[in-house]
Amino acid sequence: MKKLEINFESVSKRIKLGANVMEKKVMNVNVNVGGRKMEAAYLCKHLGLSIADNEMGHIHIYIFLLASQAIPLCSVNSSDPSNSLAPSRTSIHQAQKNASHSLPQHHQGLIHLGRSTAKDFSGEVLLADALSYIAHHHFRHCSLVVAFDGAFAESLVLRAMIKLPHNKQVIEVQAPGNFSGTLWTSFQCRGYIFLFRDAHSILSFTDEADDPWDYRGKYVFAGLTKKELETIIKTKKGRNTEHITGFVKEKDTDEWKMYMNQLYWGEGMTLVNRWRHRGFTSDGEIFPVKTWDLRGAPIILYTFHFEPHVIFNAPGKRPHGRDIKMADTLAEVLNFTLVIKKSPDGEFWGYPDANGSWNGMNGKLQRREGHFGITNSFITSNDNCLAAIDFSRFYYCDQSCFMTRIEPPVPKWQSLLAPFALSTWIVTLISLLVISPIVYFLANGPTTE
Structure with missing residues (x-):
């Protein structure tokens, strides 16, 4: 059992108000669970509490700690502390809450706390x-x-x-x-x-x-x-x-x-x-960057044959190619051991099924069987690919475009006809054949006086 001792002591304080000096009674509350103590400012700071400091209408409170066991009694208001030496129910509410006991309404009391509670x-x-x-x-x-x-x-x-x-x-x-x-x-x-x-x-x-x-x-x-x-x-x-x-x-x-x-x-x-009591026992880094130096950790790369990016010359031999050089550079800079594995033949990057599960290289990454994949991969959202894997920043930029044959120059004798399509010329000739007689008839027909 742990013995908690609380002492209430009435103390006279001389307080200067302008030119007048008056004597006022305030109360010191000493809370002990033994011999070792912790200053009130340190404890109250971390408990989100405050301490009244020689102010009229407040009880001056001290907090002591043994084996880091504390009862917080901070910033207690009292309209007239000289009238009573016993703290109010409100003033000791936090102590009651933590100790699960009623504190005594007299100047000194003894309370026993269970070992596990303390x-x-x-x-x-x-x-x-x-x-x-x-x-x-x-x-x-x-x-x-x-x-x-x-x-x-x-x-x-x-x-x-x-x-x-x-x-x-x-x-x-x-x-x-x-x-x-x-x-x-x-x-x-x-x-x-x-x-x-x-x-x-x-x-x-x-x-x-x-x-x-x-x-x-x-x-x-x-x-x-x-x-x-x-x-x-x-x-x-x-x-x-x-x-x-x-x-x-x-x-x-x-x-x-x-x-x-x-x-x-x-x-x-x-x-x-x-x-421990006041801080960490060493200066070790709590949140070190773990991705700049992987300390030789084995990192699995999935890929497949796709010239000239990745080339598998023969079974059992290490592949080579542009993308393999990029992976080797990453391994050197980030200090990891590159383990190259080949994804199933014919599946290439992979395709999703109705449930969103992928096969191929993307499937290996989706199932966390490998750490990364590389083979002329494009950053794309096709087939909801982004829901299965993540992409790094690109290191090579490729472009797609359409190509058509340029028509040869038009012969000079066709330069007059070339601007219009054949159908346009046919419609024009038909129009001339139909309109010409009509115009002639209107111009030479009988006249009336």
Whole structure:
């Protein structure tokens, strides 16, 4: 059991108001769960609370912390603190909420907290501190999406995230469908803080390839186990996302371990840092760029014979050609090992069936059997191709056009007739033959006096 001791002390303060000096009683509230203490400004800042500082009509409050266990009592109003030494129900509402006990209405009291309750509260304070640090230092100019499940609905962690000054969207997730209203695009950089104790909803959502997702965003998970995080990075969305990190509480300590996905660097989540009382224990990069140096990772290329772009001279031999040279250049610059595989003969780029499943090279990419394909590919939306694969920026520009034979020059003796078609000349001659007699008759017919 943890013993919580709360002391209320009446103190006389001399306050200067203009030329007058008056004596006023204020109240100090000391909250102890042992010997180690944390200054009030530090704790209240991360809990989104404020502290009254020697102002008339306010109770001056101090906060102490043992083993990172705290009871926040900040900015308490009192119309006349000299009339009573006991705090009001309103003034200690936050302490009641966190400790789940009624505080004593006298100057000193003893309250016993269960071990798990104290540890949970301690962990929430540290986690809120860690996430606030990341938001201020790594998401400073980013918009935020904060998603949480019911386990975090009343937590100090969620409260701290809501207090962040960023442009943000806050979503409570009870089922995978609750993600449908999430804004996955932004003109700013994008940060995602996901607070989940139950991994079911987020696992179901990340394993659906058709749902929207920000693959270039930076994701921070809290509340899940390392095993659950490793399951997320194997889902259809997770395995193609560059930045996925997660905080996991160290058992029986006040420490949070931070893990990071490796994308192409390796399997699973790797430990990159630890958050203790005041900060990270090392200066390691939390969101390193993982696509500039792939550290020799094997990257699978699918292609097929299509001269002069890709040429397979003989079975078992490495192909060559213009597009193979481009792939070799990428492997050298990005430091990956190129593994070339041939797509089925005769299927070329591929065609979709009625269900939108492709065969050929595009089918291999759609089913994630290869990382990229290259063979004189055109950026096109034909057959709804963009729903199956993504295109890089083009590195070669080709043009299509129509060609026709130029007619030879017209002989000079035909130059008068050439401007008009034969049918025009025939109609003209017929008109002359018909109109000429009529004009002659009208000109030479009988006249009347």
